[in-house]
Amino acid sequence: MGLVKRLCLRPGPGSPAWYGDTRMLILVVEDEASIRDNVGRILRLEGFEVLEAENGRVGLDLARAHRPDLVLSDVMMPVMDGHQLLEALRADPLTTALPFIFLSARTERTDRRKGMNLGADDYIGKPFSRDELLEAVWARIKRTQALGLSVPSGAALAAGERATTAANTGIKGYQTLKKLGSGGMSEVFLARREHDGLEVALKILDTRKHNDTSFLHRFIQEYALMEQVNHPNVARIFDHGFTDEQAFISMEYFSHGDIRQRMASGLSPLESMAVVLQVAWALSQIHALGIVHRDVKPDNLMLRANGSIALIDFGVAKHSQQQLEQTQHGEIVGSPHYMSPEQAAGKPVSAASDIYCLGVILYEMITRRRPFAAETLEVLLYKHIHEAPPPLETKFAEFQGLIDLALHKDPQRRFTSGQAIADYIIGGWPDVMRVLKAQTSK
Structure with missing residues (x-):
């Protein structure tokens, strides 16, 4: 079924795999490449951002660097096994609260008890289906949010990055409030139009980061197409323009989500x-x-x-x-x-x-x-x-x-x-x- 050469995936804020305006990050730690790749594909299809590690040592480094919203880990691995990984995560104040699910063929009661005693949140027995995997993932995410962790750790890091980036957009006539999301070629910010205080969605293409002129062509094309449409069930567009380093589109902001x-x-x-x-x-x-x-x-x-x-x-x-x-x-x-x-x-x-x-x-x-x-x-x-x-x-x-x-x-x-x-x-x-x-x- 050799159907796919290239795919432009377009998940965005509001999809289940996003927390607010930040895509949720899952770390998959599994030494078996076929299982690791398959789990990663399933999660990416649902809109999650995925990091992959082939053993516990690499997984620990990634977890400390990125602080994912969930860790899925095998037990039996070289270099550092899943139990050692979990123990190290729970011992580090920066990662001690990360939700953690074991993926393991070792489902005997003693093995499960050992994992739970170390602080695992759940076990998924191998082999598992797509539905079983996603059910466990969503259940753990919902449980984490229900416990009052209003911003997952990975999202908290991204929020800090948004605060820094938001102050530097430099589009005259707009006060940038926060970053709403990003795609393959542009970033979207919540901004306030200075002359009347209207909140708008400000879509920005940084031309310094995209030497390929097709990005700018596509960005201009988006405005040109939207400008033609005047319909109550299509988002309103207000303005567009260019600076020395950026192109932007100002459009209707939807505070009630999708x-x-x-x-x-x-x-x-x-x-x-x-x-x-x-x-x-x-x-x-x-x-x-x-x-x-x-x-x-x-x-x-x-x-x-x-x-x-x-x-x-x-x-x-x-x-x-x-x-x-x-x-x-x-x-x-x-x-x-x-x-x-x-x-x-x-x-x-x-x-x-x-x-x-x-x-x-x-x-x-x-x-x-x-x-x-x-x-x-x-x-x-x-x-x-x-x-x-x-x-x-x-x-x-x-x-x-x-x-x-x-x-x-x-x-x-x-x-x-x-x-x-x-x-x-x-x-x-x-x-x-x-x-x-x-x-x-x-």
Whole structure:
């Protein structure tokens, strides 16, 4: 299934693997390279930042240098084994509170007791599945936060770095407040516009760090595309400009986060379709302008104070007048869990690709799980290309037709436009408009 040559992953703040505006860091210590690589892939697919070590000594050095939010460690390793690693971590004031989970085939009661006595938080017995791994990881993270550790140690270090960086952006007319996140080519800050006090999201490209002119071209392209769109369900853009060393875009800031955070607390099917309805209207507008977003996902659907939804992040969007194929041959742009079959195969995309992404989001909101999951990226992309999504449970059967049309493998057989989705939803479930009105009148 040699599908992947290059993949542009785009996780961001608001996804479950982020704490506030900082991506959570997990250290994997495992001497068996195949296991270490597989665990790392699973975690990265969920949006975590991952450090890997082949033995306890290397793991200890990495833990002290980076103070991760969680350590996953084998027991039997050369140089320094897992028990010795844990003992050293617990003896160091800087690392004594790090959450620690053993990955081990040694699951006898005496072995588990020894680990727990040294301070392990949990044990995962080998062999383990992807779901077992992620269940243990999320449980430990939630437990850590529930105990009142409001900022994990790794995030605390990053917060200090943000404070330093935030004071040095140097964009005239804006007072930088804090760093919100960063991507492959730019950083985003919360800033206050000096002439009226409006809080904005300030996206900055440091041209000194990027000698490749394609970064600047893509950055300018993002502004040029967003500037064309004037729609209530698309983020507003206020300004852009250049200094001697930077390019910047000033845009709408969303203090209420993204729809993924809302999904975590649960959405009814009608509430889910009210969200999809707004995104469909946004897509209808941008597609009419010849723009393909290429990265529609929950992390890019932001919540306003009035409850409405706004689509953000046109960083990898393309205009139909450009060659959509100009992306490097074999490069796959987007987010793996929400990727259309044609994106997953590295083929040219169209408006139908955004429709598929929206269908995945609807499926996840209704069922509270994604249609496809896999332990490796290659298998996940294969499923998008070749496998039908699992049918909805009987209690959600009324939405099956909507899902089938949105997630059809053939782009020509999906909904023809965002407006077509909107019309289908309003025609089939008129109460959605009532729910939408209630959502956006808060």
